[in-house]
Amino acid sequence: MLIPQDQQFDIWDPKITIPILALDIVIFTIYKWELCVLITKREEYWEQWYSLPGSIVSKGYTLDENFDEVLKRKTGITGVYKEQLRTFWDNIQRDPRGHVIALAYYALVKAKKLLAQVDFTQVDIVTIAQFRKLKVFYEHWEIVEYALKRLKWKLWYTDIVKELLPEKFRISEMQRIYEIILCKNIDKRNFQKKIFSLKIITDTGEKDHSTNRPAKLYKFENKRIKVIDML
Amino acid sequence: MLIPQDQQFDIWDPKITIPILALDIVIFTIYKWELCVLITKREEYWEQWYSLPGSIVSKGYTLDENFDEVLKRKTGITGVYKEQLRTFWDNIQRDPRGHVIALAYYALVKAKKLLAQVDFTQVDIVTIAQFRKLKVFYEHWEIVEYALKRLKWKLWYTDIVKELLPEKFRISEMQRIYEIILCKNIDKRNFQKKIFSLKIITDTGEKDHSTNRPAKLYKFENKRIKVIDML
DNA sequence: ACAAAAGTGTTCCCCTTACACCCATGT
DNA sequence: ACATGGGTGTAAGGGGAACACTTTTGT
Numbered sequence A, B: 001m002l003i004p005q006d007q008q009f010d011i012w013d014p015k016i017t018i019p020i021l022a023l024d025i026v027i028f029t030i031y032k033w034e035l036c037v038l039i040t041k042r043e044e045y046w047e048q049w050y051s052l053p054g055s056i057v058s059k060g061y062t063l064d065e066n067f068d069e070v071l072k073r074k075t076g077i078t079g080v081y082k083e084q085l086r087t088f089w090d091n092i093q094r095d096p097r098g099h100v101i102a103l104a105y106y107a108l109v110k111a112k113k114l115l116a117q118v119d120f121t122q123v124d125i126v127t128i129a130q131f132r133k134l135k136v137f138y139e140h141w142e143i144v145e146y147a148l149k150r151l152k153w154k155l156w157y158t159d160i161v162k163e164l165l166p167e168k169f170r171i172s173e174m175q176r177i178y179e180i181i182l183c184k185n186i187d188k189r190n191f192q193k194k195i196f197s198l199k200i201i202t203d204t205g206e207k208d209h210s211t212n213r214p215a216k217l218y219k220f221e222n223k224r225i226k227v228i229d230m231l
Numbered sequence C: 001a002c003a004a005a006a007g008t009g010t011t012c013c014c015c016t017t018a019c020a021c022c023c024a025t026g027t
Numbered sequence D: 001a002c003a004t005g006g007g008t009g010t011a012a013g014g015g016g017a018a019c020a021c022t023t024t025t026g027t
Helices: A063-073 A110-115 A127-134 A140-157 A160-164 A172-180 A188-198 B064-077 B112-115 B128-133 B140-157 B159-164 B171-182 B188-198
Strands: A020-033 A034-043 A048-051 A055-056 A080-088 A100-108 A124-127 A201-208 A213-219 B019-032 B034-043 B050-051 B054-056 B081-088 B100-108 B121-128 B201-208 B216-220
Touching: A020 A080, A020 A110, A020 A140, A020 A160, A034 A063, A034 A127, A034 A172, A055 A063, A063 A100, A080 A140, A080 B081, A100 A140, A100 A160, A110 B100, A124 A127, A124 A213, A127 A140, A140 A160, A160 A172, A172 A188, A172 A213, A172 B188, B019 B064, B019 B081, B019 B112, B019 B140, B019 B159, B034 B064, B034 B128, B034 B171, B054 B064, B064 B100, B100 B140, B100 B159, B121 B128, B128 B140, B140 B159, B140 B171, B159 B171, B171 B188, B171 B216
Parallel strands: A020 A100, B019 B100
Antiparallel strands: A020 A034, A020 A055, A034 A048, A034 A124, A080 A100, A201 A213, B019 B034, B019 B054, B034 B050, B034 B121, B081 B100, B201 B216
């Protein structure tokens, strides 16, 4: 904003009659074949807890700009697939400083990118199981569970899985991501039949020799996320 | 809020660094066997256009409380089924007065209730077709189209149709609501087979004599909205 | 009698699921 | 040679879609 900081009003001032909008981000990644969430250590004046990366939304910037700025500042990551979830913390007394409404997003990041960009002095990557045992800020656990539900759903009805796979991948890698996120085993033949019938991936002609028998490498047809089913 | 109005800060003041959160509501109803939307005449200082009922969110009240207050004040309606959609107007220059982010909801109201409670000096009920031709405030048309998409989806995967039906109803009335909202004809036998297999409605034993051959009257098993499919 | 909506079964097809063996390579 | 993951087909079952005639009442 153009207003010098010393002239700005205190956003917590009771004379301001509008609530504060915050933005919280659930960053999912598949790391070492586990579904993980990125968390930060939140330095608040009254306590230090694990929390999702988030911030208060600034006037004069779109939500996308706010999202990019928070993500960059809190984690060092840029350019991710994201989706808006809904508002949370809809309780006026939740934050002792004042009335805050949180708008949650989830984002998908490939582990490789995450490892390259993330500043690990500020954040940690934990598995979903680990996250569930942590003492987290506010109802961040609720946001994560909701995000997970949406992620599972989207996985079935779109090809967002591409956001978690490298450019070229073995079909068994793809299947494994489905199994990890959906928490269930999938039949190899049925999975391939389904994926091939959707015509969302194509054989690159190349082979991956990292396993015993070389595996075909596939790639996604187009970059854009495609809704598979729906009305 | 407890702060007297003359001591409150002007929410549009550039010295306030947080954006304003607004709340807009798409109220759907089935009236004369048409899907309708409730609109208001918005009296803004620069123009008068049709608009969805909405308002700026007040600090110190939950979103639910804000929702109820706006709905009551703008339309006279109370106690409806509602669902949060997502944020809109994510463009800092959209409103000439300042940065506003709109949080949209949709609500379902039975026409009978609507006719009993609505103050028609303030609002109008228009069909979707009529709405699409109106000059509406901002991107309210976009909110309505999105709400409609969500409504169609929810209709298939939950039993929200109960929010648009009277306590006791003919199965053909129920089918007709599906046909109106989904914009397609449905086979009578297939529809009944599907609905009965879901076990969400029961025969009251009563008959409706308003048509030639009397029809069985059904009612929903429970009041709570039930997700039918999903993961 | 006739108009108007209610009520009622069966067939077909496709999609989903369950299931097991051989293959190509590295060690 | 053997261990490891890769690659492949078929049969059965369930759910959705298409389809037409009889019944009950009011007029």
